[in-house]
Amino acid sequence: MSRLNILYAQSGGVTPVINASAAAVIEAARGSERVGKVLAARDGIIGVLRERLIDTSGLSKAELAAIAHTPGGVFGSCRYKLGSMEEGLQDYERLIDVFRAHDIGCFLYNGGNDSADTALKISRVGKKLGYPVQCIGIPKTIDNDLAVTDSSPGFGSVAKYVAVSIREASLDVMAMASTSTRVFIMEVMGRHAGWIAAAGGLAARRENDPPQVILFPEVPFDEEKFCRAVKGSVEKNGYCSVVVSEGVKHSSGEFLSDAGSTDAFGHKQLGGVAPLVADIVESRLKYKCHWAVCDYLQRAARHIASKTDVEHARAVGEAAVELALAGESGVMPVIRRTADQPYRWRIESAPLSKIANREKKVPKKFIAASGFGITPSCRTYLAPLIRGEDYPPYDKDGLPEYLRPELTELPRKLSDFDL
């Protein structure tokens, strides 16, 4: 029986734990006699198209262990959407050519809902083009918006970062509010779904705990109501702590951040909804305001990763290899929650067709009636995802030991390909 050769690629925005999935794939594959080589694509699907492939057998055990706790994407990732089967036919043909040239039997694609769509298409196109290839998705996204899976690897660590950060910054604001900043605004990611913003709510345990206001993309921004909520908190607590999702929208559906602003030279200013919201607070309520924009810091904060999340990320990587060895294709290992308290979960397999291009938003029942907080059921859902700490090792100089291994690409067998 011939051994299965695997090609692994990372896709879309990286997460604090996507490399834990990568390491788990490689380690699981090494643990099976039925797997041949494990290649990885440089910079995601673009690396496959360009035939920029890395033989992972060169990575030592110690290097794999270090990769597992390193944020970013060790093999590189990309944002590149393959078109429909018709429009993107050249791309699909090229992918199959590359698989054939390197005798790849299974393609593992570690990404979000777009990538699930791509993986699904590849799983179908191989047969048509005379080179059937197994294709398995591995879930990943900080946005937690993947369908079917109970949660998405990557989200739990970002959620922990956000909950810890808003708890800490709120302690700062409340210490200073008598004479200085009254309102603190923290912008988090989540352009279409407010899961990350919701995670800020985990920092609040009792009534009036910070954050007192959360702005979700799912709730149209109501300036009057927002101002009343902020004022109410300042009058009651002396300060107000706000978590705002980058994706918060006007009732027209337009992003607040797209309403746009220009600098002194008339340049259109880049993104950032926090300064806009801060401006509303300062100009209308006359409270001194501070604001932070977490941006990539939240998405790379491996130093405060959730242990649960790391375990999820490893488990889906291992399961993908098992599914590959079972001959599966067009599927993705997903997390199935079997109990809330104590939290229990297991990995199941789901068809990519049920995941591709869908988007799981924060449901109404998870958002408080005020529109500015989370409900107890939301807390029950979110709480286990940030549990446990999984610190990376630190060097003697007090910095985390993250690895950027030297990666040598395999000699190419095909001609160039224009993207």
Next chain:
Amino acid sequence: MSRLNILYAQSGGVTPVINASAAAVIEAARGSERVGKVLAARDGIIGVLRERLIDTSGLSKAELAAIAHTPGGVFGSCRYKLGSMEEGLQDYERLIDVFRAHDIGCFLYNGGNDSADTALKISRVGKKLGYPVQCIGIPKTIDNDLAVTDSSPGFGSVAKYVAVSIREASLDVMAMASTSTRVFIMEVMGRHAGWIAAAGGLAARRENDPPQVILFPEVPFDEEKFCRAVKGSVEKNGYCSVVVSEGVKHSSGEFLSDAGSTDAFGHKQLGGVAPLVADIVESRLKYKCHWAVCDYLQRAARHIASKTDVEHARAVGEAAVELALAGESGVMPVIRRTADQPYRWRIESAPLSKIANREKKVPKKFIAASGFGITPSCRTYLAPLIRGEDYPPYDKDGLPEYLRPELTELPRKLSDFDL
């Protein structure tokens, strides 16, 4: 011999470790039979003026231990500058009245260079007003701009946060740069001194390591040169990682952030130099840019505190009590470095007159000739300050166990006082 009653107050912007100093003061005082009561002022010097005082004897050992690892200012802090002895005479008289009413023999003021000035004035005014009171400063500032002391408690933890964060976010950018963000810009605090920005340089170990560009308040912003540096890094490394101090200035001396920008409604936009710098990169170099503003997150990030910094913060608190018991006044315990490798330090006493109102900027010899990086001597200075981790305990739900104790104020003995 009568026992010494101590009043402790926190001043100015809080730090991740100012509460470690507070706890150390209280614990050291409890350890001496020569100390009577230890009071703490609510919201800093304002709490003294308003006679809002807390008897710390109500805090249990366990509470003190929790306070020691909690960010923010447990007793509250404030920004309130007492005037000169003449202009602010009413304030000074009131302070002395409050000290007298509560039989305070020593005032411990935990703050930066402004607070050192206040402490110095109080140490002088007591005698004049017929109530001599010892007055001792305890150093604190994330800005690291205090004179005499080798470093300022609070800075090391912020430095660690900044170095860890830029290392992490840079791993994210480099993974995505082939198709997405090329330039990442992280704004850090330090309005007048670039120590915090310099700390970002600790993340870079080898040539071309991120951050490739640091913008210091000490180096006038040169847009042409900056663009060349960013372009150079993108062409060489595929991306560029930038740390920018909030205090970066034009050659005219004007803050970049004050050059100002207006939103779509013509409102003046609040602060934030990162979006301005990002705008320069996008409009001139056409690179996709992401930016983060750390703001209070850096100043409250007790979860990634430097062990060295925590030790410093405790040591200056303990030393302040020793100085008090030795009858000292008008002094501050400072950190004296006795060796770089291995790093050794001890606490000494310095006169407040040498610290008050002075500002220690990053010296020329610490800034690379390019103006965009740190020198080896700067690294030698900074490196020990972020060494070691000192994680707070986490609860079973994955959040740090920070304490906001119930604080009961003592009955007032004096009449109201208008600020």
